[in-house]
Amino acid sequence: xxxxxxxxxxxxxxxxxxxxxQGASALGGLxxxxxxxxxxRAEDPPKYGADAMPHGWIDSPLxxxxxxxxxxxxxxxxxxxxxxxxxxxxxxxxxDELEADWTRVRVVQAxxxxxxxxxxxxxxxxxxxxxxxPMRRCGAAARQMLEAAAAARWQVPxxxxxxxxxxxxxxxxxxxxxYGVLAKAAxxxxxxxxxxxxxxxxxxxxxxxxxxxxxxxAQDMAVGKAQYGIDTRLPGMLYAVVARPQxxxxxxxxxxxxxxxxxxxxxxxxxxxxxPGPPQFNPLGGVAVIARNTWAAIQGRSALKIxxxxxxxxxxxSVAYKATLEAAARKPARVVRDDxxxxxxxxxxxxxxxxxxYLPHLAHASMEPPAACARIEQGKCEVWGGFQxxxxxxxxxxxxxxxxVEDVTVHVTLLGGGFGRKSKSDFGVxxxxxxxxxxxxxxxxxxxxxxxxxNDYFHTVSVExxxxxxxxxxxxxxxxxxxxxxxxxxxxxxDAKQQANYELGMGVINVPFAIPNIRxxxxxxxxxxxxxxxxxxxxxxHAFAVQSFVAELAAAAGRDPKDFLLEVIGPARVVxxxxxxxSFNDGESPELYPVDTGRxxxxxxxxxxxxxxxxxxxxxxxxxxxxxxSFVSYVAAVVEVVVDAKGAMTIxxxxxxxxxxxxxxxxxxxxxxxxxxxxxxxAAMSGAITFKAGRAQQDNFHQYEVxxxxxxxREIRVHIVPGDYSKPLGGVGEPGVPPILPALCNAIxxxxxKRIRQLPIGDQLKS
Amino acid sequence: MTKLNVNGKQYxxxxxxxxxxxxxxxxxxxxxxxxxxxGMALCGACTVHIDGQPGRAxxxxxxxxxxxxxxxxxxxxxxxxxxxxxxAWIDLGVPQCGxxxxxxxxxATALLKLKPKPTDADIDSAMxxxxxxxxxxxxxxxxxxxxxxxxxxxx
Numbered sequence: 030x031x032x033x034x035x036x037x038x039x040x041x042x043x044x045x046x047x048x049x050x051q052g053a054s055a056l057g058g059l060x061x062x063x064x065x066x067x068x069x070r071a072e073d074p075p076k077y078g079a080d081a082m083p084h085g086w087i088d089s090p091l092x093x094x095x096x097x098x099x100x101x102x103x104x105x106x107x108x109x110x111x112x113x114x115x116x117x118x119x120x121x122x123x124x125d126e127l128e129a130d131w132t133r134v135r136v137v138q139a140x141x142x143x144x145x146x147x148x149x150x151x152x153x154x155x156x157x158x159x160x161x162x163p164m165r166r167c168g169a170a171a172r173q174m175l176e177a178a179a180a181a182r183w184q185v186p187x188x189x190x191x192x193x194x195x196x197x198x199x200x201x202x203x204x205x206x207x208y209g210v211l212a213k214a215a216x217x218x219x220x221x222x223x224x225x226x227x228x229x230x231x232x233x234x235x236x237x238x239x240x241x242x243x244x245x246x247a248q249d250m251a252v253g254k255a256q257y258g259i260d261t262r263l264p265g266m267l268y269a270v271v272a273r274p275q276x277x278x279x280x281x282x283x284x285x286x287x288x289x290x291x292x293x294x295x296x297x298x299x300x301x302x303x304x305p306g307p308p309q310f311n312p313l314g315g316v317a318v319i320a321r322n323t324w325a326a327i328q329g330r331s332a333l334k335i336x337x338x339x340x341x342x343x344x345x346x347s348v349a350y351k352a353t354l355e356a357a358a359r360k361p362a363r364v365v366r367d368d369x370x371x372x373x374x375x376x377x378x379x380x381x382x383x384x385x386x387y388l389p390h391l392a393h394a395s396m397e398p399p400a401a402c403a404r405i406e407q408g409k410c411e412v413w414g415g416f417q418x419x420x421x422x423x424x425x426x427x428x429x430x431x432x433x434v435e436d437v438t439v440h441v442t443l444l445g446g447g448f449g450r451k452s453k454s455d456f457g458v459x460x461x462x463x464x465x466x467x468x469x470x471x472x473x474x475x476x477x478x479x480x481x482x483x484n485d486y487f488h489t490v491s492v493e494x495x496x497x498x499x500x501x502x503x504x505x506x507x508x509x510x511x512x513x514x515x516x517x518x519x520x521x522x523x524d525a526k527q528q529a530n531y532e533l534g535m536g537v538i539n540v541p542f543a544i545p546n547i548r549x550x551x552x553x554x555x556x557x558x559x560x561x562x563x564x565x566x567x568x569x570x571h572a573f574a575v576q577s578f579v580a581e582l583a584a585a586a587g588r589d590p591k592d593f594l595l596e597v598i599g600p601a602r603v604v605x606x607x608x609x610x611x612s613f614n615d616g617e618s619p620e621l622y623p624v625d626t627g628r629x630x631x632x633x634x635x636x637x638x639x640x641x642x643x644x645x646x647x648x649x650x651x652x653x654x655x656x657x658x659s660f661v662s663y664v665a666a667v668v669e670v671v672v673d674a675k676g677a678m679t680i681x682x683x684x685x686x687x688x689x690x691x692x693x694x695x696x697x698x699x700x701x702x703x704x705x706x707x708x709x710x711x712a713a714m715s716g717a718i719t720f721k722a723g724r725a726q727q728d729n730f731h732q733y734e735v736x737x738x739x740x741x742x743r744e745i746r747v748h749i750v751p752g753d754y755s756k757p758l759g760g761v762g763e764p765g766v767p768p769i770l771p772a773l774c775n776a777i778x779x780x781x782x783k784r785i786r787q788l789p790i791g792d793q794l795k796s
Numbered sequence: 797m798t799k800l801n802v803n804g805k806q807y808x809x810x811x812x813x814x815x816x817x818x819x820x821x822x823x824x825x826x827x828x829x830x831x832x833x834x835g836m837a838l839c840g841a842c843t844v845h846i847d848g849q850p851g852r853a854x855x856x857x858x859x860x861x862x863x864x865x866x867x868x869x870x871x872x873x874x875x876x877x878x879x880x881x882x883x884a885w886i887d888l889g890v891p892q893c894g895x896x897x898x899x900x901x902x903x904a905t906a907l908l909k910l911k912p913k914p915t916d917a918d919i920d921s922a923m924x925x926x927x928x929x930x931x932x933x934x935x936x937x938x939x940x941x942x943x944x945x946x947x948x949x950x951x
Contacts (some may be wrong), residue, residue, distance in 0.1 A: 112892030243886060250894030251882040253829020253869030257895060260828035268823065293812055322823035323832075324815050396833050396841055396895040396929045445831070445895030446929050478834045663877040670811045696889055700932070704892055709932025729926060739920040741933040 078617035079159035083152065084143035084420070088163035089220065090171035092145060094121060095137075096216075100195065100209030102129045107139040107146035108156040109417050111395075111447035112704070112761045114697035115156050117245045119164055122693060125236045126168030126229055127175075130195040136245050141419025141439035150418040152452050152562060153615070154660035154760025157693055161758055166226050173221045174751065178214035179206050179335035194786035231691075231754040238754075240696035246443065257445045258414035259400035263471040266402065269463050270326040270475060271301060273315035273484050274335055276338035276723035277308070284316050288332035294325025299466045300331070301459060307523045308559045310425055310453045313484060317463055323475055339723055345557035347719040350490065351387060354554060357513045358385065358494035359417040361563060363527060366538050366610035369546035371498075374507035378498025384581055385495070386574040387787045389717040391488035391563055392725075392733055397445020398476040399456035405469035409436045411648070412455050415444030422454035426461040437461075448708075449562035453486050479728045487718055488562025489514040489726075493537075493574030498546075503586020504596060507546040512537045512571060526553035528567065534606075534613025536571035536657060536767065541609065541624040543599025549610075557719065564708065565766040568659040573788070576655035576771035581784065591637045592653050598656075601627030615661050620659045621757045629658055629751060632665035632686040639748050640667035640684035649673060650681075653775025655768040660760030662689040663750075666706070668742070668772040672780045676794035680710060680742040680773070689759035691752030699747040702765045706745045709769025711736035715789050798858045802827065803871035813859035818842045820858055821868060829869035829898050833927070840926030843899040844868050850906040852925075869898035877943075880906045884943035892930035900926045904940050913944055 078084040079640055085134035087093075095103040102118035120136045123129075127205045139146050147163070172192045179197035180187040183204060190199050208215075236242055249255040274280060286298035296319055303314030318329035318384045375381060401414030403426070410430055416422045419439040427434040444451055454472060463472040476484075491514030498507035516532060527535075528551050538549050563569070575592075583593035604624040604715035606614040614622060633656045637643075640652060656665035666685040683706045692698045715734040719726050752758075774785040777794065785793060800807040800817075802825060809820055816835075821827045821844075822829075830853055833841030837852040844853045845867040872878030881904050891897045900923070907922035908913055914922070919937055928936070 110893075112894070114892075244889060244891065245895060247886045247889065247891055248895050250891045251885045251901060252873055253827070253898045255894050256828075257831075259832065260822075262826060262828065322811070322815075322819050324811075324819035324823075327835075395931055396839065396893070396927065397831070398833075443895075444893060446893045448929070475832070478836075478839075700889065700892055700935075703934055704931035705931060708929075711931075731836070732832050735927055735929060736931070737925075737927060738923045738933040738936065741931065743934075744914075745934050765885050 033110055065535060077616060077621070079148065079163070081616055082148035082159065084148050086160060086163045087145070087147040088166040090167050090174065091220070094127065094165050094171045096208050096212040097211050098212055100207050101133055101135055102127065105134045105137045105139050105146070107149050108160070108421065109149070109151040109415070109441055109447070111151065111415070111417065111444035111451070113701060114694055115151070117242060118157055118694045118697060119160060120245070121236045121242060123168035125234050126165045127172045128192040128194060129236070131236060131242055133195060133377060138441050140441060141416065141423040143420040145450035149420050150452070152417055152449060154762040154764065158661070158758040158760055161680040161693060165228050169226050169228050170221050173227065174215045174218040175208060175211050177218045178615060182206065182214065190518055195388040211450060216530050226567050237693050238695065239693065240694055256442050257397050258402070258442045259445065259475060261402035261413040261442065261473055263402060263404060266471040266473055267296065267319050267321065267467060268323045268326045268475065269317050269319045269472050270323070270330050270477060271315045271317045271459060272330050272335055273313045273480065274303070274337055275483055276339040276345070277342045280314065280338045281316060282336040282338050284336070285334040288334070289318055289329040292329040292332055293327055294321040296320055296330035296554060297467065298329070299463070301462055308520050310421065310455050310457050310461045312462065319463060319467060319472060327477065327664060342557040343723040345720045345723045347389065347490070347721070350557070351492070354490070354492040354513050355385065355472065358511045359553035360551040360552065362511060364548060365533055365551050366547060366549040371507050371509055371546045371548035374546035375496065375498035375509070378507055379381060379501050381496060382499060382582060382585055383496045384572070384786060385579055386493040386577060388491050388570045388573060389719060389788065390490045391712055391716045392482050392485045392718050392727070393563055394481065394733060395444070395446025395448055395450055398478060398481040399451065400473065400475045401460040402463040402471055402473035403457070403459040403460035404471040405464050408432070409438070410461055410464070411438045411440065412457050413440045413442055414460070415442050415447065415451055416454050416457060417444065417447045417452040422457040425454050425458050429458050430461055430465060448564040450486065452562060478730070481728050482718065482727050482729065482733050483725045486520065486559045488563035488569070489517070489560050489567070491570040493570055495574060495578045496540065497578070497582055499582060499586065503582065504586060505544050505582055508542065508544045509548045509550070510537055510575070511550040511552060513552040513554050514567070514570065515554045515556035515560050517560050518559055526555055527551050530613045532567040534611045534615070535567040536575060536659060537567070538747040539606065539609040539611040539624065540575055541626050541629065541658065542597050542605045544597070557723070565659065565763040567711065568657060568767040569770065572655065572767035573770045576641045576657065576768060577774055577786070580653070580771070580775040580778065584778070591633065591642055594654065594656065595630055595633055598626050598629055601630055617661055622793050624658060628663045628688045629656055632656060632663045632688050635748050635750065636665040636667045636684050636686040639686065639746060640669070641644040642667060649780055651776045651779025651781070653772045653777070653779055655771035655775060657764070658765040659764045659767055662687060662759030662761065662764040664764045664768050666768040666772040668769065668776045670773065670776040670780050672777065672794055674796070676796050678777070678794055682744040682746065683742045684746045684748065686748040686750065687765065688750035689752070689761050689764070690756050691754045691758060692749060696750060698749055701761050702747040703745045705765025706740050706769055709734055709766045710742060710773060713770040713773050713788055713790055714740065715791065717789050799862055800858055800866065801864065802866045803868060809858055811858070813858045815827070816854050817844070817856045817858055817861060817866065818853035821853060827868050827870055831895055831898055833896065839896070840903060841896050841899040843902040843926065845872070845902060845906060848909065850903050869902060872902060872905055875905070877908050880943040881905045881908065883937040888935050888939045888942060890932050890935040891937050892932055896926060898930045900928065900936055904936070904943070908940065908944060914940065
C-alpha cells in the first residue's frame with residue numbers, strides 16, 4: 030500500500046494510536062503496559078500468553094506490511110531467526126491472509142523496538158503460538174484495505190470485490206487491479222475496526238499448513254551470502270577478543286599489555302569493567318585486545334599477562350558439588366506440591382522403590398559463537414548481532430552507555446544457533462563498550478570457542494531424587510520427587526537458592542499422573558556459575574528423571590513400559606494447573622491451556638504404533654519410550670538402540686510424535702523435531718561441562734563433544750497429530766528435546782539391562 | 797606479502813605468513829561465507845577446497861597456499877557438483893540456522909566429486925568432521941543422495 034518504509038516516524042505515530050484503540054476495544058485493557066502505575070496494574074485481571082509479555086503484541090499492517098507500486102510486498106519479521114524458520118513462518122501467515130503471491134513477498138527484519146512491533150523476545154517456543162492470530166489479523170486488515178481501495182476506484186460496494194492472489198477482482202465485471210496499482214490508495218484507507226476484520230476460513234489457506242514454501246533464507250545460506258552477527262563488516266571496523274575471568278565473579282587485578290601491543294595488527298588494549306552484583310546480562314569484564322583482524326586480536330590476547338582475583342567461586346568443583354546436591358536431595362525440603370499423604374501411603378505400600386538421577390551442566394555451543402559489532406556516531410549507537418532478545422540488547426546498551434534508548438539501534442542478523450544463549454545480550458554490550466573506548470569506531474567482538482564454553486550461561490546441574498510406594502500390581506500410589514538444582518534466578522539475585530515457579534513448572538511439579546499421593550520438594554542449591562536458559566530448560570532434567578523412573582517402576586512390576594506409562598498417566602481427562610499446584614503453566618491461561626492427558630496418551634500411542642512397539646527384536650537391540658508435556662505441547666518418542674558386545678551404541682531409528690495443535694509450517698515442525706532428537710541424543714551421550722577450581726574444564730569440541738553424523742539417529746520419523754486452527758497453539762522449538770534422553774536410556778535398558786541414571790552416558794556401556 | 801588464489805582471483809596478502817586462511821578470507825578479502833566455529837579443525841564450519849581437496853581454513857596458514865587454488869562456498873556453485881549440492885540443500889530444506897551449512901556443502905561436494913554414488917558409510921566418513929548443532933544430519937544425508945541422483949532420498 031505504498032506504505033513508507035517500516036522505519037518511518039509517520040508510521041510510528043499512526044501505530045501508537047492504533048495500538049491503543051485495538052488494545053482497548055479488543056482486549057478490554059491496554060496491551061502496552063507503558064503509562065500504567067504498578068498500583069493500577071495490580072488491580073488488572075491476570076494476563077496470559079502474548080498479553081502478558083513485555084510490550085504484548087501488535088497486529089497493525091501499517092507496522093508490518095509495505096506494498097510498493099511495483100507490487101512487491103514487504104513483510105516485517107519481528108522475531109529472531111535461529112533455525113526455527115520464523116522468518117518464513119511469520120511472514121507466511123501475513124501473506125496468506127493478505128492473499129499475497131509468495132514469489133512477490135520480501136521479508137524485512139525488524140530492529141529491536143518492542144513498543145513498535147510487540148514482544149520480540151524469541152524464546153520459550155512462543156513466536157508462532159503468540160503471533161499466529163495477530164499476524165493473521167494484520168494480513169487480513171491489509172487485504173481489506175486493498176479491497177476497499179479497489180471498490181472505491183470502481184465505485185462499487187466493497188462486498189462485490191475480492192482479493193485473490195495479489196490482485197483485487199470485481200467479480201461481476203471481471204475487472205482486476207494488482208496490489209502495486211492499489212498500494213497508494215490502500216494506504217490512505219482507514220484501518221478496519223478490530224471487530225470488522227474478516228479472517229479466512231482455514232480451508233482457504235494458501236500457505237499455512239501446507240509446508241510447501243521454501244525457507245526464505247535457504248538460498249543465501251547455501252551460497253554463503255547469509256549474514257550472521259559474526260559476518261558484520263563496516264568501513265574502518267576493528268576486531269576484538271576479550272580475556273574474561275575464568276571463574277564466575279572473578280576480576281582483573283592488574284594486567285601487562287606490552288607483549289600484546291607488539292603483536293602485528295594489535296592497535297589497543299583496554300579493560301572492560303566488571304559489573305557489580307549478580308551477573309544478569311552484563312559483560313563479565315576483562316581485558317580486550319583490539320586489532321586490525323580477528324587473528325591478530327587472538328594472538329594479542331594470548332600475549333596478555335593478567336593477574337586475576339578469582340573471587341568467591343574459585344573452589345567450584347563439579348565432583349564435590351554433585352555430592353552436595355545428593356546430600357540435599359536425600360533430606361526433606363521445601364514442599365511445593367502435596368497431594369494426599371505421601372508419607373502414610375508410602376508406609377502402607379507393598380513396596381518402595383527409590384532412584385536418583387544426575388545431569389551435569391550443558392553449554393549451548395551454538396555453531397556461531399557470540400559475536401556482535403557496534404559503532405557510535407554523533408551520539409547514537411548502532412549494534413549488529415544475532416540477538417534473541419533485541420529489545421533487551423538495546424536497553425542494556427543504552428544503560429551501559431548512559432544514552433537514551435531511542436539513540437540505540439539494534440540490527441538483528443541471522444543467528445548461527447541460539448538455543449537460549451543469545452537471549453543474553455552481554456556480547457552486544459561488550460561491542461558497544463569497546464566501540465566507545467575506540468571513540469565510536471566500529472568494533473566487532475568475537476567469542477572464540479573456548480570463550481563460549483568457559484563463560485556460557487550454563488544449563489543447570491541437577492540431582493533428581495525419586496521415591497515411589499507401589500501397590501500389589503506395581504503401580505505407584507505414592508510419589509516423591511525432590512529436585513535440586515541451582516536456579517536461573519541466581520543470575521539475577523545472588524541469594525536465590527530455590528527453583529523458580531518457571532523451573533518447577535517444567536515437568537516436576539506439573540506431572541499429570543493418576544497418583545493419589547504426590548509430594549514434590551525443592552531443596553536449596555547455591556549457584557557458582559552463570560545459570561541460564563538452554564533449549565527446553567528444566568524440562569530436560571525433570572523429564573529425564575520422571576520418565577526414567579516410570580520405566581524403572583514398570584520393570585520392577587514386570588510390565589510393558591508403554592502400557593505402564595499409559596496407566597500412570599491415567600484415563601483421558603483435563604487437569605488444571607491449579608490441581609497440579611503449578612503457577613507457571615508456561616505463562617498461558619489455565620482456561621485455554623489445561624493439561625489434557627488424553628493428548629499425552631495420544632502421542633504415546635501414536636509414537637508406539639509408528640515405531641512398531643512390541644514387534645520382535647534382534648538381540649542387543651531395544652526400544653525405549655518416554656513422553657513429556659512442555660511448552661504447552663505433547664511429545665512422545667520411541668528410540669531404538671543397538672548396543673554391541675563391546676558397548677558401542679548405534680541409534681537406527683527414532684519415532685517422535687508431537688501434538689502442538691494446528692501447524693503453520695509442518696516441514697519446520699518436522700525439522701525442529703529432527704533437531705531436537707539430535708540435541709537430546711547429544712546431551713545424553715556426551716554433554717557435560719565440568720568445573721574444577723571454579724573453571725569450566727572443556728575448551729573446545731574435542732572435550733565438549735556434540736553428536737556428529739555417524740552417531741546421530743540414522744532415521745528420524747516425525748508424526749504430527751493433526752490440529753484445529755480454532756484451538757490454542759502449542760510450542761515447537763523446545764518440546765521435542767526432553768523425552769529423547771529418557772527414551773534413549775530406556776532403550777538402553779531394554780537392550781542391555783543396564784539402567785543409566787547418571788548423564789552423560791559416556792563410557793558407561795563399555796565392557 | 798603472501799600470494800593467494802581464491803575463487804580464481806589473485807591476492808597479495810600483507811599479513812604474517814602464519815595467519816590462518818580463515819581470517820584472511822573473512823577479515824581481509826571479505827568472503828564471510830566461510831565460517832568460524834572452533835579454530836582447531838574440530839567442527840568443519842570453515843571447510844574450503846584447496847586444489848580440490850576439502851581443508852579446514854582455520855588451521856591452514858596462508859604460507860602453505862602459495863601455489864594452490866582455494867575455492868570457497870561463494871564460488872562452489874560454479875562447479876556442477878557444487879551447484880547440485882546447493883540445490884539439493886534448498887530443495888530438501890536442509891538448513892536450520894544455516895551457519896554450519898557452508899562447510900557441510902563444501903565437504904559434501906568434495907565427497908561427491910570423489911565418489912559420485914556414495915554409500916552411507918562413505919557419507920558418514922566424509923561428513924563426520926562437520927558439526928551441525930541444529931541436528932540436520934538426516935537431511936544432509938538425504939540431500940547428498942538427492943544430489944547424487946538417488947530416488948526417494950527424502951527422510
